[in-house]
Amino acid sequence: MTCSADYAPQLRARGYRMTPQRMVILHVIHHSGKHLSPSVIYEKARKELPGITETTVYRTLEFLAQNGLVRSAHMGNGHLVYEIAGHEHHHLKCRICGSEMEVEHSLLAKLYHQLETASGYQLTDSHLTFFGLCPNCQKGE
Amino acid sequence: MTCSADYAPQLRARGYRMTPQRMVILHVIHHSGKHLSPSVIYEKARKELPGITETTVYRTLEFLAQNGLVRSAHMGNGHLVYEIAGHEHHHLKCRICGSEMEVEHSLLAKLYHQLETASGYQLTDSHLTFFGLCPNCQKGE
């Protein structure tokens, strides 16, 4: 939990504030290896800070994502999940069994350069999900 | 509207049925150049088929996407939008002004091959959204 306090200066420098709610939410996301849904984050956060509301969780997640402290990822069902920022990676997901696999962002570096050159856009960190069939499910179809 | 009937055999071959609701929804998506949100699709569909419900729109969109007649795209806000299938492309989106730009899938062909080789997954058509700063917004920051 103390670890989350480390983020405070980052926020203050931009005119924002560190609050118990933000600390708890950062703590929850930080200490879960995987991506979490807002409702799971709410349930976990509630155990450490009983008064916290779902509204605050939603708003805080959006805030933290916008400020680069967490990453949001869309895993294909129209819902966002969240993970701690710092490790740029993407996911491959099986359309059939739903299994997931991480892909390092470095694999996409060349593509990103190409896209930047071709478009004039300057690309920033953001999560991608690629869909397909995992080796196992390819056998069935 | 007749055009949507062309999809019927495709559905029947798989044991599904063509219905007025599906025809109207396909028609709406087909004749709009861009991606549409479920609520916009509902409003447009309602004009042609007044009794249609939002529930049906949501369920139909998911069904059509799963069967490859439409594509769903996630443009970053946690909500899905839909477009007619057939033109494989992706989008670049500006984090600041929200402007969008299409990217042909062919630009990603090499990457897809690399990912398939590295992972064993067999990748299938699906939409990606890349985030960044458009040329205009780069000046401001």
Place this chain on the structure above:
DNA sequence: TTCCTTATTGCAACTATTTGCAATAACATA
């Protein structure tokens, strides 16, 4: 340490999306 500004929270009401289930209607078959 106290005060002041204003970012942040909680509450309540709202909009968006999902789910279960009974009624309906495609469409394959006779």
Place this chain on the structure above:
DNA sequence: TATGTTATTGCAAATAGTTGCAATAAGGAA
């Protein structure tokens, strides 16, 4: 063309996510 099977729809109720606004509290300045 009439019939039976069952995929699909609509309705109602549930869950998920968003928004406006007044009350609260972070944290810089005195």
